Amino acid sequence: MASAEEIARAADRKDIRDRWLLSAPALIIIFVAAIGPLFVMLAYSFMVKGDYGDVKFGTFSLDGWTSVLFERDIFDDTLGLADAHLTILWRSVRLSFYTTVLTLIFGFPTAYFISTRPPKTREVWVFLVTIPFWTNLLIRTFAMQQVIRNEGLVNTALIQLGILDRPLQIMNTDTAILLGMVYVYLPLMVLPLYASMEKLDFRLIEAGYDLYASRWQVLRRIILPLVKPGVIAGSILVFIPSLGAYVIPRVLGGGKNMMLGNLIELQFGAGRNWPLGAAISITLMALVMVALLFYVRNVSRSEAGHG
Amino acid sequence: MAKRPFDIRAQPGFGFVALLTFFALYLPIAALVAYSFNAADSLSRWDGLSLRWFISAWQNSTVQDASIRSLVLAVWAAALSTVVATMAALATTRTPPYPGLTFKYAFINQPLMVPEIVTAVALLIVFSRIKVWTGYSGLGYLVLAHTAFCIPFAYLPIRARLEGMDLKLEQAAADLYANPWRTFRHVTLPLLRPAIIAGFMLAFVISLDDVVITEFVKSGGQDTLPTYMLGQLRRETTPEINAIATVFLALSVLLVTVFFFVNRRKP
Amino acid sequence: MRWKTTALAATLAAFAFTGSAAADGELNIFNWGDYTSPDLIKKFEEKYNVKVTITDYDSNDTALAKVRAGGHGFDIVVPSANYVPIWVKEGLLLEARPDQMENFKNVDERWVNVPWDEGRHYTVPWQWGLTGIGVNTKVYGGDINTSAIWLDPPKELVGKINVAPEMNDVLFATIKYFGGDWCTQDKELLKKVRDKLVEAKPKWLAMDYSVTEKLPAGDYSAVYYWNGAIMRSRIKNPDIKFGYPKEGFPYFMDSVAILKDAKNVDNAKLFMNFIMEPDNAALISAFAKYANGIKGSKEFMPKEMQDAPELVVPPEFEKAGEFLATCEPDVQQLYTRIWTDLQK
DSSP: OHHHHHHHHHHHHHHHHHHHHHHHHHHHHHIIIIIHHHHHHHHHHTSEEOBTBSEETTOOOSHHHHHHHEEEOTTTOOEEEOHHHHHHHHHHHHHHHHHHHHHHHHHHHHHHHHHTSOHHHHHHHHHHHHGGGGSOHHHHHHHHHHHHSTTSHHHHHHHHTTSOSSOOOOTTSHHHHHHHHHHHHHHHHHHHHHHHHTTOOHHHHHHHHHTTOOHHHIIIIIIHHHHHHHHHHHHHHHHHHHHTOOHHHHHTSTTSSOOHHHHHHHHHTTTOOHHHHHHHHHHHHHHHHHHHHHHHHHHHHHHHHHO | OOOOSSOTTOOTTHHHHHHHHHHHHHHHHHHHHHHHTBOSSSTTOOOOBOOHHHHHHHHOHHHHHHHHHHHHHHHHHHHHHHHHHHHHHHHHSSSOOOTTHHHHHHHHHHHHHSOHHHHHHHHHHHHHHHHHHHOOOSTHHHHHHHHHHHHHHHHHHHHHHHTTOOSHHHHHHHHTTOOHHHHIIIIIHHHHHHHHHHHHHHHHHHHHHOOHHHHHHOOTTOOOHHHHHHHHHHSOOOHHHHHHHHHHHHHHHHHHHHHHHHHHHOO | OHHHHHHHHHHHHHHTOOOOOOSSEEEEEEEETTOSOHHHHHHHHHHHTEEEEEEEESOHHHHHHHHHHSOOOOSEEOOBGGGHHHHHHTTOBOOOOGGGSGGGGGBOGGGTEETTEETOSSEEEEEEEEEEEEEETTTOOSOOSSTHHHHSOOTTTTTOEEEOOOHHHHHHHHHHHTTOOTTOOOHHHHHHHHHHHHHHGGGEEEOOSOHHHHHHHTSOSEEEEEHHHHHHHHHHOTTEEEEOOTTOEEEEEEEEEEBTTOSOHHHHHHHHHHHTSHHHHHHHHHHHOSBOOBTTOGGGSOHHHHTOTTTSOOHHHHTTEEEOOOOOHHHHHHHHHHHHHHHO
């Protein structure tokens, strides 16, 4: 019965072809407006930097790449690790990680709350989550500033209530950056979580309780595994953009300490070292990409294991 | 079925955290709206109630143009990216692994991985060549650039929902001789609806917020509200900006209300 | 397939959205955000029946990168003094010869033979200012005419200082503080500069742009910042005084230039000539609150600006000020590294 097998294989081939066709528009758009231009940047990272920004076209140099990690000391000319870059990288990773965890802590219950509302009102709640984000990022950041300033809402309220006797210095600290990022990236966590929770089959939970599971066990063993894709999607959407955050460190953090986004911006701006800027960005992208692929592969393997 | 002493859907504390989250989300917004009625010149002092900033925003055609341009751009980018992201999500889920699947996944999420300034400079280099060749310098470049970086934001929630949505219903429809389009239209799409809405809203919000890529891609006279605001960062931000934001908010609340009532009327 | 046609038409309509063509001509200005007086533009549009489009940029480097890439469609750009030589060197500016224009006689002699554009063959003054010290005298009553305010701050001011997040301005003042010259490559001196900055940073509260709000409100008690913003702060809060760092402070001047590939050169020249008219120059200053470099514009300016101590440099400090020159690329790289060390 080779023919049946052949038919099945042909159907498979057709299916794969259809799937390529279906994803083609997205792939093409991303190629034209994101990946293609990136090859230009890759090429730029191997060129000699121009005197006043840009690069010297057609030249070749590895300077951009070596100075990502190593630099000649400006004073005694010894080659050492670029600790400024590493410090900035570490700060960015740390703050982005905290942001992801905090958005998850607040976003998970929120998404759960929304998806357990009556079906007709759910979409209204979704809108309510996004409405604050209809106002521009800068305006939102300024508004946040009004809340956490020394004379801001929170401090005034706490002093009036007698809880504090002098204002808490939140502005211009890493805490302010963290608060700002959690605030700004929250919907990026809530919406994917909601999208995967909304279809949660509550009969499974019912069954869990029938088997005398505690509430914690139900959450841990039933709900979490079911909404895992949403958690992953949300974490990706929060973690990666926070790595490149630019406006929030400037406005709320007081701009004293750079994050990666600011460092890269400096190279393309007043620093006039485009090859270095390109090399840092590509390094960052490669790191994130590897981590992500590793993650996705692990997840799909564990899902395959579950059957 | 035995009655339980609690609602099985409820998780202890979740409602409280959710309401707290909503409170925290709206607290800065409340401050923002309040300050749009501020009579003072600055955001850090309260001088009593006044509508002067609404009037001043009304007379400031630069800000109005920029706001409208932002909205138009966000609607286009969100709509386009949601459509292509839905297609891509359908193509990359609920299938045994096939050659190129991981590649596609990485490809579609790529715009997320790259710091904005890099895409911005790269796009500047490529698009300005195209502008010189074609002589066209309209809003199309911005729409294209925004659509590209919005795709992963629309794609991920839709994909998250599709994963784990089983194929039985669609197969049943196919068994009843529904053609693929009808199956999609009447079975898959309604099931996907919440994720599509979530994806669209995300893409919309992301596009509205973008400043760096827009700054580098925009042609003459194409300032959006964020790029206009960028200039104000160095100068003084007056409550006029709050007034504009308040109008935006009022519009969106209106939209939600309409949406709610239209939805309710459906059987 | 009617909906497709409709959608297509809608698309085209949305994309073809360009300004009305009722005017005789057009002029595309590429300027710093929130820097162009709407009244000035309206007056120019009415006088010459030209439709003006303004597009913002937020830094010299962004503007340079965009124009260098081509396909921008701009006619006029307003680079800072230290960038003008780069624009000229890269062949981006048109030699418009404003020095031969009718209104050039109004340009203050002081701004004619400037190092970045000897004899003004390319550019016309837009606005100028300087980076100085603003202090809330209720908090600190000592001498404020020194960079020590933010480099070796008195204890009253520690933790209440804001420094402009501008690499060149900060390094300039610090190099001068140690008696060096701008664009110096003297490693020993630069090491002192870096160590001083790294040591001083923990005593600052922020490196931020929102001075006009936070200085009068008391969030900051001292700033190293642009004079126009400090003047606005003083108008809101009279306790604020302006200081000229005696060790040295940088001047800036933004100048109007025409791009080599401009499409509306005639209108751009009209505009150049137009802004050298004293009453028009006064409009520029009234909006953005910096001095303009045109003789006789003072009397058209708002009262509060005419004798503002922030805008009129006292003679004893005039010598301390210097224009930020364009440093050699190697030097610039060295400075970027110090700046990265400072902000890491």
